Structures are given as C-alpha cells and as structure tokens.
Amino acid sequence: MAATGTTTTIPQGTWAIDPVHSSASFAVKHMVVATFRGRFEDVEASLVADDAGAKLVGTVKADSIVVKDENLAEHLKSPEFFDTEQYPDITYTSTSLRRDGDELVADGELTIKGNTHPVEARGTITDPAVTFGDVEKIGVTLEAIVDRTKFGLEWNAPLPKGGFALADDVKLVVELELAKS
C-alpha cells in the first residue's frame, strides 16, 4: 500500500463527452407522493484540466427532452415550461471544481430558460482508465438540487385538498463518460 492520503488532482487534459454513454436526467416529486423522472437525449460536455485549473462546461438541448408520454413531452417543450423555441439551450459552466479522492464538488452557473443561477453539485470522479483502442477515459457524475421556479419554470396546479401537483425542487443528475482528446 503506497498510497497515503487522497488525490485532489483532476486528471489533466482535454476530455470530451462520449454522448452514447452519458446522460442528463431530472427527477421531481409529482402529486406529492411519487417521483417523476425524465431525461435529455442531446448532451454536450467537456472537461479541461491543466496547471491553471479545471473547468467543466456542458450544454443540453432542451428540445431533446424525453418522457414516457409524447403529449407531455411536447407540453414540456412549450412556452409553459422550457419554451424550447425561445430558449433552445440549457448550459452549465463550472466556476470551481474540487476533488477529494473519488468525490467531486462543483460550483457553477446553470442557465435554464434564460435564467442564470449558481448551483453547487456533488458527485464522483474517477482516475483515467485505458479503454478499447488505447483511448483514455474518465467518469464524472454530478447531482444538484435546484428550485425550478427560479429558472422560469413556474407551472403548477393545486390539488383538490391542498398542496400542488409538482414540487419546486428538482434533482438534476449528469453521468458523463469523457474521452481524452
């Protein structure tokens, strides 16, 4: 056992997303009792780390939202929710990435529907692994909880005996497979 302490270094290099093996999803309490989940199909992300520091940027095409019901998906794209015609991109830029062993803490700015707010996300990061074709890859996961109403997603409906159909807090989850380029 040579290791003493944990690494705090983000793997150096420019890391580009493998879109097939990455995902961006969300979960929100629905009808008070259940958790409703959806995802975005079109996810772009890159991580650049050098001596000056590390930065993670990502873009999700809002129009690529996928839920189980097509009518609901179109409603979510409409001006009442993401308004994907007016605001096609959901973007993220980290302002600080801190690693402690396998753990990753990311401060950053998230923009949804033209509204930008700081978010703190927590997750994991791996060391590089050599994969097929000698391609080096790392894995990054991040989770954050955001108040959707601050991002202009204010739709709701009151329930007959009190409470609302949709919670304000939404959990965002990204799972990224990044290849060295």
Next chain:
Amino acid sequence: MRVLGISGSLRRDSLNRRLLRAAAALLPPGVELVELDPAAIKSLPIYDQDDDTTLVPLEVGVLRQAIEEADGILFATPEYNGSIPGGLKNAIDWASRPVKAAALRNKPVAVVGASPGMFGAVWAQGDLRKALGVAGARVVDRELPVAQADEAFAFDDKLVDEDLELELRGIITDLVEAIHARERAVA
C-alpha cells in the same frame, strides 16, 4: 404582420366581434387584424381522434391553415355557463393536433372578452388562456374583461371607456412584442 382575430361568439351582432373591431382600430402601423370568418368555427365537426388522420375534414384544414399563416392570434371570448363556448374549445382542440406540428404550437396569442353581465367573461378568459397554454401557444399574460358590453361600444365599435381602451392597446402591444420575440428566436 398579420394578427388573426377569432371570436368565440359567432352571431352577426356579437359583442366580441365588436371588441375585435375595437382592437383593429388600435393596431400599430404595419400590423393588420383579419377576423376569422365565424363559419370557419361553426362548420367544424366535433373533434374525434378517429377523424384526425392525414386526411382531415376540409374545414379542419382551413382552420389550421388560417392559424398557421397568422403571425399571432387575438381571441375575444364570451362566457357560456362560466366557461369557453363549446365551438371555440372545439376549434382549439383541432388546432392543437397533431401535437408535434400543431398550428397553435408556439403561436403568440392574447385573450380578451366581453359579456353583457358584470364580470366581462373573466372565467372564460381564464379557461381559454389555460387551454391555449396546454395546447402549446405563447399566451400573453394579461386579460381584458369588458363588462356590461352592450353599453361598452360607441357607434364605430370603439370602446367608450378610455381605461379599457388603454388596457386593450397594452394587450395588443404585448402581443405584437411576443410576435417580434418569436421572429427573433427563429431567425
């Protein structure tokens, strides 16, 4: 820029058709308001998904095309039994399908309403804005209840009350701005 005016009341002497004409007189330069022929709503069959195929009834095609060709829509609705007239709701149902290519999808729309009673079709306007929002339209976030509407218009269909006219002008301004915003977004 062309705004389509749709009245939920179909009769010849409709107060809501007069309200559309009042709006037409307040349009900024370069904007025209064309009223949808009430027959376009009256002749629609009741929405039936079995009829909503690639070959829709001719009247449905006419309605969808009129909405698609308009840059925005101004709805003027009366209130029937506390809500939207059935014929108007039926037209919205046809214009909201097929969901991915609906004529109403992302269409800037605004809602006003007139009634002879004390409340100016305020419930109908709320219900209409809700239905339009679910249908995917870009709904201007204000309403204009014109109460006691049988006494609200001058001989030339202008609103007698200056405050109401100012509010109507404001709604038109917001609708025109929503149309411009959409043009910028898709340019």
